Amino acid sequence: MANNENKTNWQGNSPGGGQPNDGRKRGKQPDKPQGGDKPDGKKSRFNFYIIYAILAIVLIGIQFLNWGGSATEISQRRFMNELLVWDEQDGADIDRIVIVNQEKVEIYIKEDRLDKEKYDDVDVGRGLAGEQPHYVFQIPSVESFEQRLYAAQEDWPQEDQIEVYAETRHSWGTDILSWLLPIGLLIAFWIFIMRRMARGGGPGGQMFNIGKSKATLFDKDTHVNIDFKDVAGLEEAKVELMEIVDFLKKPEKYTDLGGKIPKGALLVGPPGTGKTLLAKAVAGQAQVPFFSLSGSDFVEMFVGVGASRVRDLFKQAKEKAPCIIFIDEIDAIGRARGKNPVTGSNDERENTLNQLLAEMDGFGTNIGVIILAATNRADVLDRALMRAGRFDRQIQVEMPDLKERKAIFDVHMKPLKLDKDLDAEFLAKQTPGFSGADIANVCNEAALVAARRNKKTVGKKDFLDAVDRIIGGLEKRNKIISPNEKKVIAYHESGHAAVSWLLEHAHPLVKVTIVPRGKALGAAWYLPEERQISTNEQMFDEITSTLGGRAAEEILFGKISTGALNDLEKVTKQAFAMTTYFGLNAKVGNVSYYDSSGQNEYTFTKPYSEKTAQIIDEEVSALIEKAYKRAKDILLEHKEQLVELGQQLLEKEVIFREDLENIFGERPYPDPEHAKETAFSVGSATDNKAKDKDAEKPH
Numbered sequence: 001m002a003n004n005e006n007k008t009n010w011q012g013n014s015p016g017g018g019q020p021n022d023g024r025k026r027g028k029q030p031d032k033p034q035g036g037d038k039p040d041g042k043k044s045r046f047n048f049y050i051i052y053a054i055l056a057i058v059l060i061g062i063q064f065l066n067w068g069g070s071a072t073e074i075s076q077r078r079f080m081n082e083l084l085v086w087d088e089q090d091g092a093d094i095d096r097i098v099i100v101n102q103e104k105v106e107i108y109i110k111e112d113r114l115d116k117e118k119y120d121d122v123d124v125g126r127g128l129a130g131e132q133p134h135y136v137f138q139i140p141s142v143e144s145f146e147q148r149l150y151a152a153q154e155d156w157p158q159e160d161q162i163e164v165y166a167e168t169r170h171s172w173g174t175d176i177l178s179w180l181l182p183i184g185l186l187i188a189f190w191i192f193i194m195r196r197m198a199r200g201g202g203p204g205g206q207m208f209n210i211g212k213s214k215a216t217l218f219d220k221d222t223h224v225n226i227d228f229k230d231v232a233g234l235e236e237a238k239v240e241l242m243e244i245v246d247f248l249k250k251p252e253k254y255t256d257l258g259g260k261i262p263k264g265a266l267l268v269g270p271p272g273t274g275k276t277l278l279a280k281a282v283a284g285q286a287q288v289p290f291f292s293l294s295g296s297d298f299v300e301m302f303v304g305v306g307a308s309r310v311r312d313l314f315k316q317a318k319e320k321a322p323c324i325i326f327i328d329e330i331d332a333i334g335r336a337r338g339k340n341p342v343t344g345s346n347d348e349r350e351n352t353l354n355q356l357l358a359e360m361d362g363f364g365t366n367i368g369v370i371i372l373a374a375t376n377r378a379d380v381l382d383r384a385l386m387r388a389g390r391f392d393r394q395i396q397v398e399m400p401d402l403k404e405r406k407a408i409f410d411v412h413m414k415p416l417k418l419d420k421d422l423d424a425e426f427l428a429k430q431t432p433g434f435s436g437a438d439i440a441n442v443c444n445e446a447a448l449v450a451a452r453r454n455k456k457t458v459g460k461k462d463f464l465d466a467v468d469r470i471i472g473g474l475e476k477r478n479k480i481i482s483p484n485e486k487k488v489i490a491y492h493e494s495g496h497a498a499v500s501w502l503l504e505h506a507h508p509l510v511k512v513t514i515v516p517r518g519k520a521l522g523a524a525w526y527l528p529e530e531r532q533i534s535t536n537e538q539m540f541d542e543i544t545s546t547l548g549g550r551a552a553e554e555i556l557f558g559k560i561s562t563g564a565l566n567d568l569e570k571v572t573k574q575a576f577a578m579t580t581y582f583g584l585n586a587k588v589g590n591v592s593y594y595d596s597s598g599q600n601e602y603t604f605t606k607p608y609s610e611k612t613a614q615i616i617d618e619e620v621s622a623l624i625e626k627a628y629k630r631a632k633d634i635l636l637e638h639k640e641q642l643v644e645l646g647q648q649l650l651e652k653e654v655i656f657r658e659d660l661e662n663i664f665g666e667r668p669y670p671d672p673e674h675a676k677e678t679a680f681s682v683g684s685a686t687d688n689k690a691k692d693k694d695a696e697k698p699h
Contacts, residue, residue, distance in 0.1 A: 071106065071136040072121050076145075079137060082118060083107060084152050084162075091160045093119075097149070098133070098165045102142045106133035142166075217291055217320075227284040231277055232411045233404030233436070237395045241265070241278060244370055245286040248322045251368070262392035263360060264371035266330075268378040269397030272437030275374035278397065279326045282372065289323035291316070295332030298352045306333065306352030314359045314369070322368030330373040336382045353382060360390045399435055401530065402428050408436050412443040419459040427463055432530050442466050472517040479516040487650065488553060489514050489522040492563055494646040495552025496524040496545060498638060499631050501660050504669045505541035513654040521563070536584045543571045543627040544634075551631040552642060571627070575620045585619050588612070638664070 074083075086092050093113040098106040114122055114134075122134045139145045146164070153161045228238050247254055247261045254261065267275040283290035291313065298306040317323050333352045360371060373391065375381065385391065400408055405428035413424065431439060445466035450458040481489070493512045500506035507526035514522040550564040578584040581594040593607055606613065635642055641663050648663070649655050661667075 107135035232407035264391040267374040272435035289320040307355035476516040491646040492549040495548040499548030500545035505538040
């Protein structure tokens with residue numbers, strides 16, 4: 001099977017497959033100071049906030065500062081009893097009374113009477129605001145106050161009666177503040193919001209810079225510290241990228257011979273294989289300005305923003321040439337056009353793609369701007385984007401093989417404190433189909449497992465347990481399973497193990513467990529062979545071993561359960577692939593209905609007739625039933641060993657390859673080279689862990 005992705009496999013499961021800088025501010029500084037600049041290059045800036053502060057202090061001072069003291073607040077009763085008195089010799093002490101705004105009364109005492117003892121609480125004088133009152137109090141009603149005042153002076157001589165004045169005063173400071181302060185606050189708030197928007201901060205940021213590129217610039221001030229030495233494996237990809245780096249450093253080496261630099265390189269591969277890491281290594285190796293952004297950075301809710309950002313990105317890149325632009329997850333904007341089901345609508349993504357196509361094919365040859373892009377969905381990209389002259393090269397970044405996995409383990413195990421006997425090659429053999437990101441996660445999880453056990457170093461058992469934890473999930477030993485269900489699970493897994501042990505092309509068995517982990521209630525762990533193509537016999541043996549669990553249930557219990565759901569799902573997909581994709585069925589013939597491009601331009605849903613569809617269904621069903629009958633025949637022939645294996649699995653909960661050898665004898669077929677040193681070599685040290693990349697459905 002071409003491009004077969006080999007993942008560590010449970011039976012019944014299919015293989016798993018510096019700081020941002022604004023580029024506009026990094027241009028060359030002018031040699032001479034511009035107008036208004038100081039000779040040392042620093043601009044002289046006047047801060048208008050100083051004026052605002054002075055005005056605020058003046059207004060507050062007018063309102064609150066004490067210009068000549070403060071009047072003493074008294075009660076109306078004290079005024080009537082102590083101040084409003086008349087002496088036959090001296091007369092009244094009060095000079096005049098002023099009623100302010102019909103709510104406050106100000107009392108002015110004659111200057112020559114202030115030396116009396118009862119006026120010791122007076123603290124007032126003349127200031128910038130003029131003569132100040134000596135006493136003040138509030139009145140509820142002017143009419144009531146005047147009646148009491150006139151009644152108290154009824155027996156006084158006419159010439160000694162106190163004059164009463166009424167005034168309406170305006171507090172200019174308060175009035176000015178009352179309408180200036182809200183306006184000032186609104187202006188200050190508006191300035192704050194505009195500046196935040198201009199800098200792109202907060203919700204709704206970049207209102208005025210919304211059409212500007214969001215690319216992060218890495219240059220000599222914020223260079224990337226990663227180079228090709230930090231990238232393990234991927235030797236072929238590094239060779240092609242090194243040529244691009246070499247061109248940026250020594251363009252004359254190629255241009256003198258008439259060569260032209262490729263305008264773009266597309267990194268294609270499954271997730272976690274190191275595409276973005278390769279781009280970072282190119283940035284660190286080339287030591288040229290490097291613009292990094294994601295395809296989603298062009299997407300915005302406003303129409304025309306994506307195209308504007310593309311234009312701005314290439315404008316900045318031309319100013320920084322020679323440079324590199326890296327667009328991660330380019331499928332966010334590069335999907336094939338014309339796929340929008342809403343006809344007549346304005347597709348902002350297509351407008352952005354159109355602008356990107358124009359820019360990539362628009363700038364001149366040898367200008368020194370190179371586009372790098374990464375995606376794991378190259379099949380959905382627009383064909384105009386993939387043509388020569390835009391992305392001239394497609395660099396395949398595949399899953400690492402055994403040698404590359406060893407190199408990746410060496411990189412990620414450097415910061416760990418390891419046991420002396422730990423071998424990276426052994427770990428690489430236990431992780432077929434793992435990507436670089438998976439291996440990094442295994443190393444980190446192994447360190448966490450060792451720390452949880454209070455160990456000083458990380459050992460082989462910690463790594464194997466980490467693989468178990470990542471692949472199958474957390475153990476669930478407290479999961480409530482009835483004895484009858486546990487028995488069914490044990491014989492189901494024994495059926496898988498027995499059939500795979502007796503078939504030539506089945507994957508080598510490592511161990512079998514009935515300890516619940518994740519969604520799976522049990523699993524048989526195998527080590528898949530890392531092969532690039534598969535034959536009909538190999539795939540048929542895999543289907544047969546997958547159906548061994550269901551066949552064991554029927555043989556031993558006379559009935560079947562829902563526990564084989566994942567098994568049936570896997571064999572159905574594999575049987576359809578053999579029949580319709582790989583041309584391995586004699587009746588359907590040498591045809592394939594698989595669309596590897598992912599861009600089916602035809603309107604009908606399937607490229608075959610109803611009669612052919614019926615033949616496909618019949619052949620798939622016949623293939624699966626043939627494999628099921630074969631699995632039953634094998635188990636019936638070795639029923640005693642099957643029962644013994646199931647009982648042993650019920651007792652121990654986990655059995656290894658040695659247990660199958662004791663029951664069935666040596667395997668009738670030699671193991672492949674890759675399976676000669678596997679996890680069973682550590683024996684019971686694996687401690688009831690199940691390894692699988694895709695969790696089996698619950699039995």
